[in-house]
Amino acid sequence: MKCPQGLGELITQLERGAQLQRIVSRIDPCLEIAELTDRVCKGAASGRALFFENVVGSSFPVVTNIFGSVRRMEMALGVKRLDDFRLRLERDLGSMSANEAQGAMIELLGQKQYAPREEAKARWQELNRPCDFALLPALTCWPKEPGPYLNLGQVYSRDPQSGELNCGLYRIQVLSRASGAIRLNPGAGLLRHLETSRNLGRDLPVAVALGGPPACLLAACASLPTQVNELHFAAWLQGEPVEITPSPRHRLPVPSNAEIVLEGSISVTQSVTEGPFGNHSGFYREAGDCPLFRLEGFFHRQGALYPSTLVGPPPMENAYLGKALERIELARLRYDHPAILDLNMPLEGIYHRCALVRIDPEKTHSHSLLRLLLENGPLRGSRLIVLVAEEVNVQEPSTLFWSALNRCDPRRDFLLSGRSLGIDATGRGQLPEGAAAPLNKDPRTVRRIEKILISEGMLP
Numbered sequence: 058m059k060c061p062q063g064l065g066e067l068i069t070q071l072e073r074g075a076q077l078q079r080i081v082s083r084i085d086p087c088l089e090i091a092e093l094t095d096r097v098c099k100g101a102a103s104g105r106a107l108f109f110e111n112v113v114g115s116s117f118p119v120v121t122n123i124f125g126s127v128r129r130m131e132m133a134l135g136v137k138r139l140d141d142f143r144l145r146l147e148r149d150l151g152s153m154s155a156n157e158a159q160g161a162m163i164e165l166l167g168q169k170q171y172a173p174r175e176e177a178k179a180r181w182q183e184l185n186r187p188c189d190f191a192l193l194p195a196l197t198c199w200p201k202e203p204g205p206y207l208n209l210g211q212v213y214s215r216d217p218q219s220g221e222l223n224c225g226l227y228r229i230q231v232l233s234r235a236s237g238a239i240r241l242n243p244g245a246g247l248l249r250h251l252e253t254s255r256n257l258g259r260d261l262p263v264a265v266a267l268g269g270p271p272a273c274l275l276a277a278c279a280s281l282p283t284q285v286n287e288l289h290f291a292a293w294l295q296g297e298p299v300e301i302t303p304s305p306r307h308r309l310p311v312p313s314n315a316e317i318v319l320e321g322s323i324s325v326t327q328s329v330t331e332g333p334f335g336n337h338s339g340f341y342r343e344a345g346d347c348p349l350f351r352l353e354g355f356f357h358r359q360g361a362l363y364p365s366t367l368v369g370p371p372p373m374e375n376a377y378l379g380k381a382l383e384r385i386e387l388a389r390l391r392y393d394h395p396a397i398l399d400l401n402m403p404l405e406g407i408y409h410r411c412a413l414v415r416i417d418p419e420k421t422h423s424h425s426l427l428r429l430l431l432e433n434g435p436l437r438g439s440r441l442i443v444l445v446a447e448e449v450n451v452q453e454p455s456t457l458f459w460s461a462l463n464r465c466d467p468r469r470d471f472l473l474s475g476r477s478l479g480i481d482a483t484g485r486g487q488l489p490e491g492a493a494a495p496l497n498k499d500p501r502t503v504r505r506i507e508k509i510l511i512s513e514g515m516l517p
């Protein structure tokens with residue numbers, strides 16, 4: 058399976074696979090698109106991707122929920138199963154010389170074969186529009202939000218001194234025709250670049266790409282070592298280099314297949330109030346100070362689509378982006394801790410909130426491993442990490458819950474680290490002498506019951 062190179066290609070594939078619903082009714086980007094998308098994320102219209110053809114106040118069609126299922130993530134990234142990424146990354150990291158995952162990732166993705174391929178012309182250069190956010194059908198998602206915002210823009214920037222590239226997914230609240238507020242959470246890569254700019258006393262140029270290869274979007278969401286260039290990671294994901302074209306004003310690399318490209322700069326002196334915005338917790342995240350974003354260029358291809366998402370209580374689209382990243386994290390974790398066998402970050406926990414980890418307790422000291430996971434590496438900062446033994450399937454949370462309740466003693470097995478709780482539910486060494494699972498393993502009985510189940514039509 059080949060990875061689609063742009064949004065249009067992906068939409069065609071989704072439509073062929075009956076994964077997309079077109080909405081012809083006129084619909085408002087203020088609250089209405091979000092309300093309809095929320096219902097679909099919660100099960101209406103079989104949870105399909107949505108294509109709004111007729112949007113109030115804008116000539117751009119809006120697409121939402123494009124990545125809102127495991128199947129669609131697989132289609133967007135050209136794999137049979139998301140776990141194929143884990144298998145491939147484990148293989149690739151295995152041939153690196155570094156003895157920890159972070160170093161091996163830097164070594165692997167620093168290779169020339171993943172460098173982007175520069176092109177002189179791109180389709181997003183077809184139309185050069187006035188710098189006016191109002192042309193875009195940016196969504197207002199929840200009633201108490203102060204106004205519309207862009208939430209699927211990949212923001213490209215370079216460190217003004219080292220030239221290091223960063224690409225992250227950061228929301229931009231529309232404040233006026235040519236100004237916005239850009240939300241940067243602590244630790245965001247762009248903050249480093251902004252810090253250098255502040256020291257130099259000049260604003261930071263950025264380019265925002267909407268659409269383009271889905272691999273670039275996933276790379277923008279991924280938490281990668283600073284030294285890893287997101288475009289290299291996207292090339293690894295899609296199995297071929299990303300085609301890029303420099304943005305006209307700032308010469309920042311943006312995917313040639315983007316639908317819409319905005320250029321701008323981030324002020325190092327002016328901040329503005331951003332929010333409140335609804336988020337995955339089901340609450341509004343309170344308003345706060347954010348850097349000012351100035352819009353300086355607006356380009357798009359003929360017939361461009363405007364991609365957007367909805368952030369709110371799960372199940373939501375962003376959790377499926379998280380599911381793809383979970384497989385990448387698993388490969389990195391297994392490189393450092395071979396006792397780890399599987400990982401599940403349930404949709405309810407989004408991908409950084411809750412991690413269920415299956416381990417082989419014979420290969421490690423489970424309490425020590427739990428402490429390491431709480432304090433270092435990709436799971437650091439998780440609100441909850443639960444370790445279970447190999448016979449427990451972490452992909453079945455109800456079995457895990459049952460097993461954990463039966464095996465752990467909170468006085469002994471709960472570890473608190475900062476604001477994170479770790480639970481060692483492996484129960485290893487703590488089970489009573491001679492304890493054995495009362496499962497029927499007698500082959501004659503098992504075979505006979507299977508025959509009965511088949512003849513009674515009780516097996517699926």
Ligand SMILES: Cc1cc2nc3c(=O)[nH]c(=O)nc-3n(C[C@H](O)[C@H](O)[C@H](O)COP(=O)(O)O)c2cc1C
Pocket residue numbers: 208223224225226227228229240241242243244245246247277278279280281366368375378
């Ligand atoms: C839909 C969506 C919206 C996001 N919005 C923001 C945001 O506004 N600010 C932010 O700092 N991170 C946001 N994130 C998380 C970042 O994209 C993620 O942390 C990524 O690693 C940032 O890249 P960086 O490590 O290069 O900063 C969002 C993620 C998703 C999936």
